[in-house]
Amino acid sequence: MAAESDKTPEDRLAAKEIHSDFVSVTKRKTFDRPNDDPDDMPLPTDPRTIYLGGLFFLACLAVLYVAxxxxxxxxxxxxxxLLLQPLVRLLERIRIPRAAGAILSVLLVLVAFGASVSMLAGPAAAxxxxLPEAIPKLRDSLSVLHQPIDAAQHLMQQLGGDGSAETPAVKPSTLVGAVLSGSASATSGLFTTLLxxxxxxxxxxxFLRRLVEILPRFKDKRSAVALAADIEKNVSIYLLTxxxxNALVGVATSGVMWLCGVENPVLWGAVAFMLNFVPILGPMVGIVVFLMASVLSLGVSWWAVLPVALYLGIHIIEGEIFTPMLLARRFTINPVAVILALIFWYWMWGVTGAVLAVPLLAVTKIICDDLRPLRAFGHLLEG
Incomplete structure (x- = not known):
């Protein structure tokens, strides 16, 4: 009470304005940040600051790799x-508490994941x-691809040894243990992520509220609120779009596979959905995978090329029409930056890193576009 009585009327008025900005800023469609002078946030020029920043960046990369x-x-x-935040806010507007909305959102993710696994596990296992029996069939049918198919078969037979070694027999207990170990690790990771x-x-x-509380100037508080809301809004729009x-690409691919008579079309639609999160490389892998599936299902004929051609057409329409139409220019990314991000995040975190590479790159670009000192780097990432 004593602390409250010590506050001047100006302090109370400023606190009310900050609270009002904080409550209302995320409901706006546009965010008007103060026109800060460019000198408010200058780029560092001290060599020691630059060196320390570089060392800190390398240390962060090491932590990301090791941990x-x-x-x-x-x-x-x-x-x-960021993907589910709009849903939680929508539920809040219809009088559903945030905690209940969070539970419903997590359950939605869990149900979607469980339904996908239960639906696709059987066809994927089949x-x-x-595949081991299909490799000789592909080798006999596609004589042009003899060498790569022989290499793939040799790799499968000699996995873990040299070319002259006999293929070791895999004990059932070892195989079951490996499967159970992988399942336990995946379950643990899923539980941690959902928690x-x-x-x-x-x-x-x-976190934003605490940041606003520690900033010294009123102008900084308003700028931080508007900046954070702008970044979150743009990132959510990008990820949702x-x-x-990608879901539409998956549905279209599944329909194409079904019309052409390829087995398990839903599985291939899910594969197309996941591969489309990896631009450039994803569709290239998809062409090879769908060609093999078509040949195994339809035999060696021109008819087996049709599903692949239609998939390629779907990808071209998506990449040249729908994505540019639905995403603003500020969300387009330089293809060279995409390739480098794919290589880097695949090296860091494997397949999961490759899937996350483009969303993380888009988040980086959006943040750079909204932070004055980093706008030059954001411009380099622009497509």
Missing amino acids: AEIVLPLVLAIVLK WAAK ILFYLLVSGEI ISCI
């Missing part, structure tokens, strides 16, 4: 939080079991 098992669930949770996601959704803007586009 991948800890950092990866956190990154996944943050991406999912194709995996069929972090729940608390991120429940906490809402608590890309996810919807």
